[in-house]
Amino acid sequence: MAAAQSSGGVERPIxxxxxxxAMQTEAQPVVNKFELIEDPHSPFPxxxxxxxxxxxxxxxxxxxxxxxKDPISGVDSVGTISSALVTYAAIQALQPDLIINAxxxxxxxxxxxSVGDIFIASDCAFHDxxxxxxxxxxxxxxxxxxxxxxxxxxxxxxxxxxxxxxDSLDMTEQDESSITANDATVKxxxxxxxxxxxxxxxxxxxxxxxxxxxxxxxxxTAEEFLQNLAAVxxxxxxxxxxxxxxxxGKSISEL
Amino acid sequence: MAAAQSSGGVERPIxxxxxxxAMQTEAQPVVNKFELIEDPHSPFPxxxxxxxxxxxxxxxxxxxxxxxKDPISGVDSVGTISSALVTYAAIQALQPDLIINAxxxxxxxxxxxSVGDIFIASDCAFHDxxxxxxxxxxxxxxxxxxxxxxxxxxxxxxxxxxxxxxDSLDMTEQDESSITANDATVKxxxxxxxxxxxxxxxxxxxxxxxxxxxxxxxxxTAEEFLQNLAAVxxxxxxxxxxxxxxxxGKSISEL
Numbered sequence: 477m478a479a480a481q482s483s484g485g486v487e488r489p490i491x492x493x494x495x496x497x498a499m500q501t502e503a504q505p506v507v508n509k510f511e512l513i514e515d516p517h518s519p520f521p522x523x524x525x526x527x528x529x530x531x532x533x534x535x536x537x538x539x540x541x542x543x544x545k546d547p548i549s550g551v552d553s554v555g556t557i558s559s560a561l562v563t564y565a566a567i568q569a570l571q572p573d574l575i576i577n578a579x580x581x582x583x584x585x586x587x588x589x590s591v592g593d594i595f596i597a598s599d600c601a602f603h604d605x606x607x608x609x610x611x612x613x614x615x616x617x618x619x620x621x622x623x624x625x626x627x628x629x630x631x632x633x634x635x636x637x638x639x640x641x642x643d644s645l646d647m648t649e650q651d652e653s654s655i656t657a658n659d660a661t662v663k664x665x666x667x668x669x670x671x672x673x674x675x676x677x678x679x680x681x682x683x684x685x686x687x688x689x690x691x692x693x694x695x696x697t698a699e700e701f702l703q704n705l706a707a708v709x710x711x712x713x714x715x716x717x718x719x720x721x722x723x724x725g726k727s728i729s730e731l
Numbered sequence: 732m733a734a735a736q737s738s739g740g741v742e743r744p745i746x747x748x749x750x751x752x753a754m755q756t757e758a759q760p761v762v763n764k765f766e767l768i769e770d771p772h773s774p775f776p777x778x779x780x781x782x783x784x785x786x787x788x789x790x791x792x793x794x795x796x797x798x799x800k801d802p803i804s805g806v807d808s809v810g811t812i813s814s815a816l817v818t819y820a821a822i823q824a825l826q827p828d829l830i831i832n833a834x835x836x837x838x839x840x841x842x843x844x845s846v847g848d849i850f851i852a853s854d855c856a857f858h859d860x861x862x863x864x865x866x867x868x869x870x871x872x873x874x875x876x877x878x879x880x881x882x883x884x885x886x887x888x889x890x891x892x893x894x895x896x897x898d899s900l901d902m903t904e905q906d907e908s909s910i911t912a913n914d915a916t917v918k919x920x921x922x923x924x925x926x927x928x929x930x931x932x933x934x935x936x937x938x939x940x941x942x943x944x945x946x947x948x949x950x951x952t953a954e955e956f957l958q959n960l961a962a963v964x965x966x967x968x969x970x971x972x973x974x975x976x977x978x979x980g981k982s983i984s985e986l
Contacts, residue, residue: 499905521823521929547931549870555860557924564816568776604859605810606899608953615804616898643871643898644861648905669812676776676802698863 487727494572597683637661641668740983749827811924852938892916896923
């Protein structure tokens with residue numbers, strides 16, 4: 477919270493927000509909605525594919541960072557390593573007051589998730605970092621509370637649930653056990669990595685996740701994910717817009 | 732290679748090396764051997780636990796970066812996210828000519844590995860990033876050639892093999908299939924992440940891995956790992972010393 481507090485202890489309104497989105501399909505509608513423009517002078521070093529979009533919206537400076545296309549394979553740089561790196565580099569370069577990690581996720585219908593649902597994460601943890609040595613096991617899981625936004629979730633009537641993160645789109649038995657142990661309703665490939673970096677650097681972070689596929693349903697994840705990506709991205713985009721409108725003019729402690 | 736080439740195209744000797752080591756137990760003997768001292772003015776931002784040791788050894792400036800103790804759990808910050816972050820931040824801050832990622836690893840006896848063996852990685856890839864969508868699957872595996880050092884491996888008579896990286900100390904069936912597909916003899920928790928960042932930023936990187944435990948053996952990995960850690964760390968330390976001595980006075984293309 478420090479970043480958004482004045483030295484006198486009276487909180488000032490949030491002015492600088494950083495939106496981290498892993499896929500171009502997810503990022504582009506948000507870029508369009510807020511009329512963000514791509515920074516021709518990247519704040520990032522030569523060689524990295526990370527793209528910064530920025531603009532002014534109402535009283536907010538918005539930076540949206542997309543990790544870009546992998547230089548070798550040409551696909552979006554999804555997953556924990558890229559999202560950790562861009563979050564780190566963007567915090568250093570842009571000093572945001574608040575981070576919003578937005579993206580699509582898988583959801584468990586047994587825990588109340590449906591395709592198109594928007595969740596705010598209360599907690600983030602990893603489900604594919606198993607280190608069966610005392611204390612290292614807890615480090616591997618890396619469970620962290622997201623920044624709490626009770627007013628935001630009430631006002632926008634958003635679902636709140638725990639998020640579990642791993643670097644695979646599919647789910648093994650061991651992943652499933654860990655996700656259950658993490659008490660998670662939604663599963664993504666970036667959240668806990670963004671939470672880790674934000675926590676190290678003491679920047680409040682919130683997580684807006686839209687369900688593209690039902691993990692405990694009948695359809696293969698990859699197929700359902702691709703089928704629903706465009707429609708769910710529209711729902712995500714709308715949710716991010718509402719979240720940003722709610723944030724505008726408020727201080728961190730009013731969220 | 733660009734970093735170690737003069738503008739005239741004539742290569743100068745390597746002067747600045749960055750050693751990335753994930754665990755304190757692995758790092759401390761190397762710090763002692765080269766009489767490195769901890770930098771009291773960290774080049775890294777406030778909040779991160781990353782530790783820089785540095786010193787002059789023969790004609791080389793050596794920086795050794797250890798990701799430090801996790802602020803929450805107090806254990807070494809092992810795994811891909813931490814090692815990617817410190818590699819990124821250290822390249823930015825220290826502009827090394829060459830990166831050496833040194834550490835312990837599991838080995839497959841069926842592929843010729845024994846406890847205490849030292850391997851130089853020819854290739855690095857991930858085994859726990861399964862994304863079953865065309866091209867994303869290749870991005871997930873993220874196979875990369877390490878910088879080739881034919882003279883070094885010949886002179887020091889080191890084994891060369893492929894390395895597979897994942898964020899778990901144990902190995903599931905799916906991990907095993909992916910490790911087999913990666914054609915790997917050694918398995919660690921950092922290598923491919925260091926290789927990814929080094930490749931993005933075009934810094935040559937080599938990987939020195941010492942086998943602490945036999946994955947396809949009878950003993951539980953965690954137990955065997957802890958049992959052999961101290962002894963194997965001594966072998967690793969000796970190998971790193973030989974590698975650094977070999978590097979001293981040579982240009983990148985002479986390795």
